[in-house]
Amino acid sequence: MPMTRMRALLGVLAVALLYGALATRAVAHPHVWIIFEATVIHEKGAFVGVRYKWTFDEFYTAMAIEGLDKNRDGVYDREELAELAKVNIDGLKDFDYFTYPALAGKQLKVGEARDYWLEHKDGVLSLHFTLSLASPVLMEAKGLTISVYDPTYFIAFEPAKTDPVKLSEGAPKGCEAKIGVPAKKPGEDAALESLQAQLGALGVDITKTIMVDCTGP
Numbered sequence: 001m002p003m004t005r006m007r008a009l010l011g012v013l014a015v016a017l018l019y020g021a022l023a024t025r026a027v028a029h030p031h032v033w034i035i036f037e038a039t040v041i042h043e044k045g046a047f048v049g050v051r052y053k054w055t056f057d058e059f060y061t062a063m064a065i066e067g068l069d070k071n072r073d074g075v076y077d078r079e080e081l082a083e084l085a086k087v088n089i090d091g092l093k094d095f096d097y098f099t100y101p102a103l104a105g106k107q108l109k110v111g112e113a114r115d116y117w118l119e120h121k122d123g124v125l126s127l128h129f130t131l132s133l134a135s136p137v138l139m140e141a142k143g144l145t146i147s148v149y150d151p152t153y154f155i156a157f158e159p160a161k162t163d164p165v166k167l168s169e170g171a172p173k174g175c176e177a178k179i180g181v182p183a184k185k186p187g188e189d190a191a192l193e194s195l196q197a198q199l200g201a202l203g204v205d206i207t208k209t210i211m212v213d214c215t216g217p
């Protein structure tokens with residue numbers, strides 16, 4: 001096996017391959033930390049996917065980039081990281097990219113990831129990619145949520161502290177995307193409690209779930 005391929009596989013170990021090996025046993029605490037930013041994509045009256053930026057912790061970054069600075073200039077450019085980006089995306093596909101969309105509590109499927117690339121900046125790696133929903137969700141539909149988490153807690157996902165989620169350009173003015181529990185509206189207490197119960201049963205922290213609301217003016 002070429003050395004670059006071996007390095008890439010070692011780098012993605014924490015995200016995909018090692019995850020698979022450990023999934024059968026209890027994990028008490030995370031081993032990889034990811035800060036996520038998300039843009040929910042709206043096109044032609046429907047929500048069709050999410051554009052991500054996942055920033056990895058420094059320890060994962062150090063392991064992943066070892067040996068990838070081919071020209072030894074101290075800079076890890078997109079070309080040098082391209083193979084690692086592909087290995088990451090290929091591995092994440094087996095786990096639905098740790099993305100679990102739902103509509104009114106009913107699970108939806110995700111499609112294929114595209115437009116992926118890795119960036120090395122300020123000592124950490126960030127994975128950029130776009131993930132489609134298998135079926136578009138009409139703007140009129142109520143209760144669209146997108147949860148980003150690892151059920152085994154081997155990987156800890158946290159929303160960015162500043163502007164963690166937004167809607168893409170062209171989204172209707174009456175819609176918004178945010179992290180956490182949506183504000184209660186008259187007559188919606190029961191529906192909100194039901195949503196919280198459904199997500200809780202899946203092990204999802206509702207305070208870290210992307211909520212899309214199109215009930216505004």
